[in-house]
Amino acid sequence: MRKILVVGAGQSGLQIALGLQSQGYEVTLMSNRTADEIRTGRVMSTQCMFHTALQHERDLQLNFWESQAPKIEGLGVSVAAPGSWAEGPAARAIDWLGRLDGYAQSIDQRVKMAGWMETFAQRGGQLVIHGAAVGDLDYFSRTYDLVLVAAGKGELVQMFARDPERSPYSEPQRALAVSYVHGLGPRPEHPDTEGVRCNLVPGVGELFVMPCLTTSGRADILFWEGIPGGPLDVFNGVKDPAEHLSLTLELMERYVPWEYARATKVELTDAGGTLAGRYAPTVRNPIGRLPGGGLVLGVADVVVANDPITGQGSNSASKCAAAYLSSIVERGDKPFDEEWMRATFDRYWATAQHVTKWTNAMLAPPPEHILNLIGAAGELQPVADRFANGFNDPADFENFFYDPEKTQAYLVEVSGAGAA
Known part of the structure; x- marks a missing residue:
């Protein structure tokens, strides 16, 4: 043996x-x-x-926990209109939900x-x-x-x-801040679909929202990824969990108000429900x-x-x-x-x-063809679905993501199929 x-x-x-x-x-x-x-x-x-x-x-x-954990059936992407938060809460330029072929769980x-x-x-x-x-x-x-x-x-x-x-x-590319919460409401556009939500705020960072199973049952995770030195990079040294959540919500209200709208009644799952850090x-x-x-x-x-x-x-x-x-x-x-x-x-x-x-x-600022792809997913459901399923099989991104010509050919093919 x-x-x-x-x-x-x-x-x-x-x-x-x-x-x-x-x-x-x-x-x-x-x-x-x-x-x-x-x-x-x-x-x-x-x-x-x-x-x-x-x-x-x-x-x-x-x-062991498959029957208890939320079944995540979709993955959504929202993009804040660049600079729209300068005068008040940000506005959404893009918003869509891709369907996963097999459900995810956290x-x-x-x-x-x-x-x-x-x-x-x-x-x-x-x-x-x-x-x-x-x-x-x-x-x-x-x-x-x-x-x-x-x-x-x-x-x-x-x-x-x-x-x-x-x-x-060689350096960390994001400052990370996580809060596990109870009391998050559903997204009104898809109230019956459990989904991971990827909110992109150009030049600032990202907020991910995902359903999960924690020690106290079903919960949601609010997860900020801030560009170092930017407005989201404020969690370093915050030791108090309540202050950590309060900062998380303040930033949501400004940069992703569509997510904040369903987070007004959240509370931390437990005293250990926050995490912050960064690594290269x-x-x-x-x-x-x-x-x-x-x-x-x-x-x-x-x-x-x-x-x-x-x-x-x-x-x-x-x-x-x-x-x-x-x-x-x-x-x-x-x-x-x-x-x-x-x-x-x-x-x-x-x-x-x-x-x-x-x-x-x-982690890098997206080139124009990627912005076009993410935008097109709002009009073409197959594009949204394929992007969502790339999280399961990232090898597929080779076929339509990195190369502007492949991206363009794919979008033409899907548009043509839609027209036909």
Whole structure:
């Protein structure tokens, strides 16, 4: 029986640990917090997961909360008319809703990670509550067949060198501020459709609104992404959750009043329901070398950390876990050597590269052909639907998004089909 150590109990680490456990591997999971500490702690992310990522969980029968969580059937885009907020609340220039082929869901990681961790322990997995340092891994690498590092923050990440060719940004491109709330009203245009709402405020930032399941039941997430140094970059140093929510709503009233109109009665889900921070999107070398010569393999956002503007973090973590799981099982009893580690990462990068390219493109001011595409989606439902489903399969953006000629050809084709 092969012995594998997974360091980090997030989406990817737990999914791999539970998946390997179900295949008969001897798995040790290291977490710096207990399940109870996670459940009662602060929110960790916004985690909207689309069909493919959810299916990886279903394949492992880990979709424990699927029947309770809101089923997100649409993804909407609204764009504020540039400069319209100078004299008062902003006005909308674009507003549409694309339909998802398979529904999405957002389950608070405090609920999911705590539940999965308890399941891992109940099924006989060895759970070690300990914050791992490089020295610990040096020791463990000699006693395990494979060490996977799935803890995306702290000193362990420093073992994985930044890949400058795949990391165009060296500084954070957005200041992030999250609030989990109860009491948000429906969008009047589509009162019966649960949807993620992407509100773009040119030159200022973005507000994402998404239904979720949290520790206290159904809720919604209000998530600002502000351009650093701009009017949304005001959450740094705000420690009081009530002040954090108050700032969130003030900014909504000015820049996205159509969303503010349904948020006048919201309250935080709990004292841990806010989060703020920023980080530079970075792709890293997937193999870490330990002082004693051992090798460890980086997982998910340890090696590919994208800005959350495209909502891909948990999706990528699930896809990474699925790819790594297959590679480990297919390896049989052969050694998990450096060549295997690189091939395993490359298998994940085949999908992750599309996420990174798309996310980095969305962080930059949009070129004219992208504005035309987003505008056309308001008139042509197939365009709105295709854009929405790109969140599930970002590889499709290669076919109609980046290249102005491909975009134009696609719009002509859809318009022609509509006319016919």
